[in-house]
Each structure stands twice: as C-alpha cells, then as structure tokens.
Amino acid sequence: MQRPEWAPESIDIERPSVARMYDYYLGGSHNFAVDRAAAQAMIAAVPEAPLMAQANRAFMRRAVRYLASRGVRQFLDIGSGIPTVGNVHEIAQQEVPDARVAYVDTDPVAVAHAREILAGNEQTVVIQADLRTPEAIVNAPEIRALLDFTQPMAVLIVAVTHFIPDEDDPAGLIARVRGALAPGSYLVLSQASDEGRTEEEAFETLVVYRQTDNLLRARSRKALLPYFGGFTLLEPGLVWVPLWRPDPTDNIEDADRVVFMGGVGRLGD
Numbered sequence: 161m162q163r164p165e166w167a168p169e170s171i172d173i174e175r176p177s178v179a180r181m182y183d184y185y186l187g188g189s190h191n192f193a194v195d196r197a198a199a200q201a202m203i204a205a206v207p208e209a210p211l212m213a214q215a216n217r218a219f220m221r222r223a224v225r226y227l228a229s230r231g232v233r234q235f236l237d238i239g240s241g242i243p244t245v246g247n248v249h250e251i252a253q254q255e256v257p258d259a260r261v262a263y264v265d266t267d268p269v270a271v272a273h274a275r276e277i278l279a280g281n282e283q284t285v286v287i288q289a290d291l292r293t294p295e296a297i298v299n300a301p302e303i304r305a306l307l308d309f310t311q312p313m314a315v316l317i318v319a320v321t322h323f324i325p326d327e328d329d330p331a332g333l334i335a336r337v338r339g340a341l342a343p344g345s346y347l348v349l350s351q352a353s354d355e356g357r358t359e360e361e362a363f364e365t366l367v368v369y370r371q372t373d374n375l376l377r378a379r380s381r382k383a384l385l386p387y388f389g390g391f392t393l394l395e396p397g398l399v400w401v402p403l404w405r406p407d408p409t410d411n412i413e414d415a416d417r418v419v420f421m422g423g424v425g426r427l428g429d
C-alpha cells in the first residue's frame with residue numbers, strides 16, 4: 161500500500177489504529193483500508209458505532225462551548241484524535257477569541273495531522289504524549305509555554321480512558337493530572353460504558369478492538385465515577401452523552417444506544 165504524505169514513516173499502515181477508525185466513523189479521510197475493515201467489523205457487531213462517535217463528539221463540543229461561555233480560556237485536550245470538523249480550538253474561540261488549546265495524543269497520525277492544521281496558530285500547540293505518563297504532559301515545555309497552570313483550565317479526556325486497562329489505574333492517572341491544576345479547573349470526560357449491554361455485545365466489541373494496539377474496555381457508571389475524584393460533577397452529572405445539556409433541537413430518544421457516558425466536573429476552591 162502506498163504511504164500518503166500525511167502518514168509518518170514511523171507508523172505501521174497495515175495495522176488498524178483506534179484514532180484512524182474513529183476518523184472513519186466521523187467521515188474523515190485520514191484512514192487506511194485496514195482501519196476501514198476494522199471499523200466495518202465493529203459496525204457489524206455494533207451498528208451504532210458511527211452514531212456513538214458523532215454523539216460523543218457533539219457532547220465534547222457542547223461541553224467546550226458551555227465552559228468557554230463561563231469564561232474558561234485554556235483547554236488541555238488529552239487523546240485529542242485526528243482533527244476533524246469542529247475541533248476544540250474552533251469551538252472555544254467562537255466564544256472566547258483568545259482561548260488557548262493544547263492538544264495531546266499518542267497516535268503519530270493524529271499528532272502529524274494536528275501539527276499541519278495548526279501550523280502558524282499561536283494559540284494552540286500539539287504534542288505526542290501518553291496519558292499513562294501524566295507528568296510528561298503537564299510538565300511538557302510546549303504546554304507550559306502556552307497554558308498557565310496557576311489559572312483554571314479545562315482538561316478534556318474524551319473517549320480515551322476505555323483504551324486504558326484497570327491495571328494502569330485510569331482514576332489514579334487522572335488524579336495525577338488533577339494535581340497540576342488550579343482550583344476552578346474542569347474535567348470533561350466521556351468513555352464507553354457497558355451499562356445495560358448484553359455480555360455478547362460487549363464481547364464482540366472487545367474482539368474487534370483486539371486487532372488494534374488497544375483493547376476497548378467499556379465500564380459501568382459506578383466504575384467511572386471515581387475518575388471524577390476531587391471534582392464536583394456539574395448538572396446533570398455523569399449521563400449518556402446525548403443527555404448532557406442537549407441543544408433544544410437534539411434528539412435524545414434512545415440516548416443509551418450511543419454507549420458513551422460523559423460528564424463535566426469542577427475542581428473546588
């Protein structure tokens with residue numbers, strides 16, 4: 161297969177990547193045949209997969225718009241993905257023109273493509289780093305140069321923690337990010353939840369994602385609440401993402417079908 165210009169030499173283009181599968185669900189063009197095949201297998205097992213990705217992305221946009229409207233001017237987006245329409249800086253800067261956004265992802269395609277899109281945009285930065293080493297993110301010189309950690313910021317960890325196994329202690333990793341934040345900061349988090357799914361459906365999802373470098377770990381609502389440890393959940397709490405402050409025209413019927421639960425927490429003073 162020919163390697164397109166946007167694909168760094170370091171990536172294995174014969175092996176599906178969760179970032180490029182997600183790009184495919186969202187109708188993006190930064191994916192290969194292997195990603196599309198894995199995404200289609202996922203859709204065969206869970207037909208709602210593209211709907212899930214879109215609903216998750218819509219939740220993220222509503223949360224960013226809401227926080228920007230409340231004066232949040234700095235955003236740290238961890239596991240930001242391959243840039244697509246309506247990225248965090250675009251949404252935030254509609255409300256707060258001088259909003260600053262740092263993007264972080266482990267995936268080389270996501271990082272390379274974000275660098276290309278953001279070239280020359282001095283209110284944004286992108287680095288390649290892993291949530292499993294939180295100090296490498298919050299102490300990264302490029303991020304410290306852009307974001308002021310003495311002031312509140314919103315940290316986004318959206319559709320990422322289901323790729324982190326329990327052994328790596330996702331709640332503990334988030335707490336280590338939290339330790340670097342000023343009071344009044346926010347956590348925006350969503351992840352796949354198996355609340356109400358049959359065991360068979362959960363198993364099928366696992367098998368598809370086993371071909372990638374990541375397993376997908378859906379979790380119950382109860383298992384996700386500790387991720388917001390130290391934060392106070394804003395209304396309506398941790399809910400199926402379409403139910404989080406929906407726009408008046410949103411269709412919120414069958415919200416649980418989208419499989420993602422999400423919420424926004426505020427770090428107290």
Ligand SMILES: C[S@@+](CC[C@H](N)C(=O)[O-])C[C@H]1O[C@@H](n2cnc3c(N)ncnc32)[C@H](O)[C@@H]1O
Binds near residue numbers: 264290
């Ligand atoms: C499903 S996409 C979500 C993208 C974006 N946050 C959104 O919700 O639209 C998940 C992203 O998380 C990234 N990711 C997975 N594990 C990660 C980790 N340990 N640290 C940082 N990023 C990670 C993947 O590369 C991928 O780009």
